[in-house]
Amino acid sequence: ERGGTNSFTHEALTLKYKLDNQFELVFVVGFQKILTLTYVDKLIDDVHKEFRDKYRNEFQQKGTLGLLNGTFDFKDDFMRLLRDAEESSKVRAPTVMKTFEQSLKSQKTVKCMIETRGEKPKEKVKNKKNKGSKKEGTEAVATPGKAATGDKQPSAAGEKEELTKDEILQKNREEFFKRHMKAGEKSRSPKPEAQKEKGKKPRVWDLGNSNAKVLDYSNSATNGSAEACPVEEFDPDTALGDRNREPGRLYDLEYESDDEAEEEKVIQNPSKPSAKKGGLGGMFGMLKGLVGSKSLTREDMDPVLEKMKDHLIAKNVAAEIAVQLCESVAKKLEGKVMGTFTTVTSTVKQALQEALVQILQPQRRVDVLRDVMDAQRHHRPYVVTFCGVNGVGKSTNLAKISFWLIENGFSVLIAACDTFRAGAVEQLRTHTRRLNALHPPESHGGRTMVQLYEKGYGKDAAGIAMEAISYARNQGFDVVLVDTAGRMQDNAPLMTALAKLIAVNAPDLVLFVGEALVGNEAVDQLVKFNKALADHSMAQTPRLIDGIVLTKFDTIDDKVGAAISMTYITSKPIVFVGTGQTYCDLRSLNAKAVVAALMKA
Amino acid sequence: VIWRFVQGRRSSRKAVLLLGLCDAGKTLLFARLLTGRYRDTQTSITDSSAVYRVSNDKSANVTLIDLPGHESLRLQFLERFKAAARAIVFVVDSVAFQREVKDVAEFLYQVLVDSTVLKNAPALLIACNKQDVTMAKSAKLIQQQLEKELNTLRVTRSAAPTSLDGSATGGPAQLGKKGKDFDFSQLPMKVEFVECSARGSKGEEGDADFESLEKWLAKIA
Numbered sequence: 128e129r130g131g132t133n134s135f136t137h138e139a140l141t142l143k144y145k146l147d148n149q150f151e152l153v154f155v156v157g158f159q160k161i162l163t164l165t166y167v168d169k170l171i172d173d174v175h176k177e178f179r180d181k182y183r184n185e186f187q188q189k190g191t192l193g194l195l196n197g198t199f200d201f202k203d204d205f206m207r208l209l210r211d212a213e214e215s216s217k218v219r220a221p222t223v224m225k226t227f228e229q230s231l232k233s234q235k236t237v238k239c240m241i242e243t244r245g246e247k248p249k250e251k252v253k254n255k256k257n258k259g260s261k262k263e264g265t266e267a268v269a270t271p272g273k274a275a276t277g278d279k280q281p282s283a284a285g286e287k288e289e290l291t292k293d294e295i296l297q298k299n300r301e302e303f304f305k306r307h308m309k310a311g312e313k314s315r316s317p318k319p320e321a322q323k324e325k326g327k328k329p330r331v332w333d334l335g336n337s338n339a340k341v342l343d344y345s346n347s348a349t350n351g352s353a354e355a356c357p358v359e360e361f362d363p364d365t366a367l368g369d370r371n372r373e374p375g376r377l378y379d380l381e382y383e384s385d386d387e388a389e390e391e392k393v394i395q396n397p398s399k400p401s402a403k404k405g406g407l408g409g410m411f412g413m414l415k416g417l418v419g420s421k422s423l424t425r426e427d428m429d430p431v432l433e434k435m436k437d438h439l440i441a442k443n444v445a446a447e448i449a450v451q452l453c454e455s456v457a458k459k460l461e462g463k464v465m466g467t468f469t470t471v472t473s474t475v476k477q478a479l480q481e482a483l484v485q486i487l488q489p490q491r492r493v494d495v496l497r498d499v500m501d502a503q504r505h506h507r508p509y510v511v512t513f514c515g516v517n518g519v520g521k522s523t524n525l526a527k528i529s530f531w532l533i534e535n536g537f538s539v540l541i542a543a544c545d546t547f548r549a550g551a552v553e554q555l556r557t558h559t560r561r562l563n564a565l566h567p568p569e570s571h572g573g574r575t576m577v578q579l580y581e582k583g584y585g586k587d588a589a590g591i592a593m594e595a596i597s598y599a600r601n602q603g604f605d606v607v608l609v610d611t612a613g614r615m616q617d618n619a620p621l622m623t624a625l626a627k628l629i630a631v632n633a634p635d636l637v638l639f640v641g642e643a644l645v646g647n648e649a650v651d652q653l654v655k656f657n658k659a660l661a662d663h664s665m666a667q668t669p670r671l672i673d674g675i676v677l678t679k680f681d682t683i684d685d686k687v688g689a690a691i692s693m694t695y696i697t698s699k700p701i702v703f704v705g706t707g708q709t710y711c712d713l714r715s716l717n718a719k720a721v722v723a724a725l726m727k728a
Numbered sequence: 729v730i731w732r733f734v735q736g737r738r739s740s741r742k743a744v745l746l747l748g749l750c751d752a753g754k755t756l757l758f759a760r761l762l763t764g765r766y767r768d769t770q771t772s773i774t775d776s777s778a779v780y781r782v783s784n785d786k787s788a789n790v791t792l793i794d795l796p797g798h799e800s801l802r803l804q805f806l807e808r809f810k811a812a813a814r815a816i817v818f819v820v821d822s823v824a825f826q827r828e829v830k831d832v833a834e835f836l837y838q839v840l841v842d843s844t845v846l847k848n849a850p851a852l853l854i855a856c857n858k859q860d861v862t863m864a865k866s867a868k869l870i871q872q873q874l875e876k877e878l879n880t881l882r883v884t885r886s887a888a889p890t891s892l893d894g895s896a897t898g899g900p901a902q903l904g905k906k907g908k909d910f911d912f913s914q915l916p917m918k919v920e921f922v923e924c925s926a927r928g929s930k931g932e933e934g935d936a937d938f939e940s941l942e943k944w945l946a947k948i949a
Binding site: 151153481484485486488489490491492494496497500531534535703704713714715 | 803
């Protein structure tokens with residue numbers, strides 16, 4: 128479900144991948160993180176195209192058996208492509224560096240170069256940062272004449288997807304190098320800024336493919352991603368998305384004026400006749416070749432995705448997560464061949480639904496009772512810690528969970544580590560009394576099912592927790608529930624204190640309690656809590672949040688987006704759902720019901 | 729057209745599903761059954777299906793479907809294919825079993841209490857894979873451990889808090905008989921345990937040791 132970004136880092140390696148949705152292929156390239164290989168994207172595109180073209184027949188005709196039986200002897204082709212890519216990145220290295228004066232002379236030709244630059248197509252810029260860029264810049268100076276005007280055609284019209292993607296990659300690289308050049312140049316030349324910039328332009332860009340006007344525009348749209356990491360994390364698709372709303376920059380004006388209804392009709396029309404004919408059984412196969420099932424493109428999906436994104440945000444999903452979700456759905460569907468009876472909307476909705484269910488599925492077992500039984504067998508108490516911001520319902524849900532545990536026959540010790548809030552200890556004492564009244568010791572073999580361990584106010588929470596756990600071990604309690612004070616995620620000393628409590632006591636389960644009413648804040652809360660826990664832990668693998676308790680679920684009708692935001696950010700499961708303020712209001716999460724509520728119109 | 733639909737419906741339960749945890753060996757088993765050759769496999773992210781012709785020429789064939797074992801994908805794919813299942817092969821990694829027994833049991837429990845599975849009662853084969861490794865546990869041991877674990881799971885799952893829309897998590901179905909320890913014979917479907925090795929004792933070049941698996945498949949078809 129995280130298909131939006133196409134790169135992944137693990138230890139010393141970075142992986143980039145590309146999906147081919149038509150034939151269900153994944154291309155992955157791995158390289159060392161410290162190397163910034165700029166030809167990786169092009170390499171993966173080339174490999175994808177060659178592989179697909181070479182083995183297209185096998186995919187189409189033979190299906191799974193073809194895949195299993197076929198020998199895909201792609202090694203030679205791959206080595207060749209790799210060599211080409213590497214060479215194209217080194218080709219300009221041996222050029223002699225020109226001095227600044229010499230390049231000043233070329234300023235006279237800057238004007239004519241600026242115009243023609245827009246037409247020059249993808250000449251790849253693959254350099255190792257500064258050194259390479261300077262040398263390449265001189266290459267660019269030396270070859271203004273090569274700017275073939277004939278290339279004006281493809282870049283303006285036709286293969287929009289490929290070229291514009293590369294063009295934008297180009298522009299970003301130029302931006303990046305320009306910035307680097309500035310840094311390099313400051314020490315060398317005392318010339319005034321404006322002249323410096325002009326002088327640098329011809330050096331840095333290898334005859335980029337944009338005139339100045341186009342460039343100014345790209346600054347505004349792609350600046351954000353260019354800053355972060357222009358080569359690796361830049362996602363040309365989002366930039367393309369912006370361009371769609373451009374006043375007909377590269378696309379025809381007619382496209383802009385289409386509203387989505389028309390567009391859907393356009394797509395449905397080719398699919399409808401094929402659908403009619405498809406009903407005639409045997410003729411369908413032949414006609415499929417004639418009519419062709421529609422394969423999804425970005426433009427088809429964008430309006431639908433926009434609507435879906437707004438819908439999700441209206442359902443209280445955090446904004447950035449809605450965006451990322453739609454991105455990953457788009458990536459997964461791009462190029463996929465649609466069936467005959469399906470519209471774009473239904474395909475996108477289906478894919479989004481699957482992604483949402485996948486997010487809510489737990490990645491590990493969610494069975495607290497089983498783990499408690501395990502701990503029981505080893506004669507040690509099972510420790511659960513509750514953390515969260517102020518007022519989310521930690522103490523209330525702690526009481527509900529202890530009620531549930533008692534119902535299942537486990538004895539509970541409540542550790543009152545909230546030494547700050549007025550009345551916190553009394554609140555827990557009242558709960559203990561009521562629970563004991565509900566489950567008197569006589570009905571459980573003479574032992575008190577719930578007991579409170581408290582040391583009053585103002586003491587150190589971590590110390591109280593440690594004492595409570597050893598007390599539970601001595602007395603033979605099955606579960607220890609540790610209640611902590613609510614704290615804002617920005618409050619550094621309190622977060623340190625919480626991290627210390629968790630690091631020192633090593634609880635079996637760290638539960639983050641979050642309310643379902645929270646919106647975009649959920650992302651911030653969880654990220655900062657996890658960060659604090661990771662930063663202040665001495666261990667190699669720090670204890671992070673293990674599960675989420677979603678509270679006040681009865682107050683939202685179907686705006687259940689908070690569940691999605693929280694699980695997306697942490698990839699940890701929602702262990703409990705609180706649906707009210709009495710002891711019985713504890714539920715477990717039903718992924719399908721939540722997703723159904725989310726997708727409801 | 730209508731005839732085609734009817735025929736489709738009749739042959740709708742011809743599938744044999746390969747289920748199991750991640751790295752149990754499902755995809756390699758799938759490849760071996762179909763091609764007889766060893767392939768390097770990766771973690772599956774989508775299902776693969778192909779028609780398998782039974783070896784003793786009964787002109788019967790079943791569709792083998794290999795589903796991904798990853799936690800976030802497995803239930804989704806199970807939903808999609810459970811109605812078409814005539815038989816289920818649950819692949820267990822015999823080497824890592826001790827460590828993973830709880831996860832194995834939980835997945836098996838989820839498969840067994842599923843209402844569609846209970847209604848159709850497809851034949852269940854538990855294939856204890858990776859027997860070529862010396863530390864592999866035997867089928868008998870795996871059976872005993874699974875029975876014990878499922879016994880416990882029955883209790884904990886039905887005691888879990890009810891689900892949001894009211895349906896209980898453990899399903900109203902009670903696995904096996906109440907009051908007695910859980911046994912695989914208490915299930916409405918036929919359950920068998922088989923040992924096999926997808927890789928084969930001679931390593932990658934040799935054949936896989938799964939005659940018992942093939943025999944069972946022949947019986948099912």
